[in-house]
Amino acid sequence: MVKKVPHWADIAASEIIKVKGNKNVVATGITPSGPIHLGNLREILTGDALSRALRDQGSEVDFIYIADTFDPLRKVYPFLPESYAEHVGKPISEIPDPEGCHENYAEHFLEPFLEAIKVLGIEPRVIKAHESYKKGLYTEIIDLTLENNQKITEILNEIAGRNLEKDFVPLLTKCEKCGRLTTTKIISYDTKKHQVEYKCKCGHQGISDYSKGEAKLPWRLDWPGRWKIFGVTVEPFGKDHATTGGSYDTGKIITKEIFGYEPPYPFVYEWIYLKGKGAMSSSKGIAISINEILEILPPSWVRYLILRYKPDKHIDFDPVNGYILLAEDYERLERIYYRLEGTEEEWDQIARLYELSQVREVPKEIGPQVPIRHIITLTQISLGNNELLKEMLIRSGYESELSKFDEILKRIEYVKNWLERFAPSQVKFRLQEETPEIVKIFLPKEKEFLRSLANKIKEKDWQGDELQNFIYNLAQEHGIEGKRAFQLIYLSFLNQTSGPRAGYFLISLPKDFVVSRLLEAGS
DSSP states (O other), X not given: OOOOOOOHHHHHHHHHHHHHOSEEEEEEEEOOSSOOBHHHHHHHHHHHHHXXXXXXXXXXXXXXXXXXXXXXXXXXXXXXXXXXXXXXXXXXXXSOOTTSXXXXXXXXXXXXXXXXXXXXXXXXXEEEHHHHHHTTTTHHHHHHHHHTHHHHHHHHHHHSOOOOOTTOOOOEXXXXXXXXXXXXXXXXXXXXXXXXXXXXXTSOEEEEEGGGTSEEXXXXXXXXXXXXXXXXXXXXXXXXXXXXXXXXXXXXXXXXXXSOOOOOEEEEXXXXXXXXXXXXXXTTTBOOBHHHHTTTSOHHHHHHHHHTSOTTXXXXXXXXXXXXXXXXXXXHXXXXXXXXXXXXXXXXXXXXXXXXXXXXXXXXXXXXXXXXXXXXXXXHHHXXXXXXXXXXXXXXXXXXXXXXXXXXXXXXXXXHHHHHHTOOGGGOOOOOSSOOGGGGGOOHXXXXXXXXXXXXHHHSOOOHHHHHHHHHHHHHHTTOOHHHHHHHHHHHHHSSSOOSOHHHHHHHXXXXXXXXXXXXHTO
């Protein structure tokens, strides 16, 4: 009897149900202060996997995404013009879109992110923080914060190692004159009226009504506050929040002792690193946006990229040299799942990962079985000519895959984008229309090898692996090293010393053209 090995999300879901019961609210969130990148995706995809696993085990789930649209702009990021210095400190939902295409700054970065996660099959209930504050959802929490100000100050000093003054008030009120949240100091407050009196560095003094969204809690109060407001029972979050004295340590005490609510089940995840550059960060310019990733990878591959690792393991993403390896790993995963290769034990190990990697339902049949390396070759030869592409698929033994031609075209588009933006030079090539001049300096035995290869290719229809191996053997017969033999082929067709697997490359091209070019190079 086949039994799927539980994925890490399934194991966590079982534990969550034991601790929190069969009705759960899974929360994720981020501040849309810049392009939302692949590193940010780990949180919401982790939340999605946990939500799916919980539902599969019978739990009711409300999966929510809280966009911190009321957060202030912290600085002028590298992607912003210097003129944005005047907006530092203002809520990002109240400053202009840097490109003028959305209602405000927050929407400019949030909207494409929400579109991208929908493509990935992630569809949480979206909550915008600035709207929640304006609706008065935080009013009770702010009342409790102000009424327990002294105790909260003691918790932050003791647990987080802060050195807060006695007159510290954990609330950011917005100046009605300059619009900033970060330049005001609270003078007094009245929880019955839900009002605070403040003085701003701009010189203005006024009164704010926090029940109308004219003030917000700082992160260490906002986070535990939202747990109670939205009934959060599970939340994945980055390791920075999980450090000793970090925001989860203070949050779990504040939510229990001040807000009267049990903290959610914590689920800590590691960073995604951009290979050779470090942890992804929009503010540091080390990032690839999710939308950009979806232009080079199918959605199921993106899900697989993250879900194949346990959350406590960091991920090194290499869009240059790791692309082909990722694709080949997924291709094998797919073949095992549909039982085209592998053992029953291997199926048990990968089945659940494959299922969670799918955007929605598991496809009834396997996708096109044309290896990624061959797709890369076909992309660069066909150059958008679909009829030529079909001919090459047939010649290289993939006629049966023509029934999935539309899917192949999608795969071609991903590869095309990758070739333009990330591919290393050694996989790029351009088929030369004329025989390159360099063939004139080939040695006599090298020319003889090429003529002999031409005649052998002319004799019959070859398979890619078969021709690849034959080239090695033929080279030995002519006293030529295997590496040099392939260089001769690449130089003759591409005018470079490296290229795609020669056997598959040659059979993809019209046989008459291959024979003619080899004979000309060997003349």
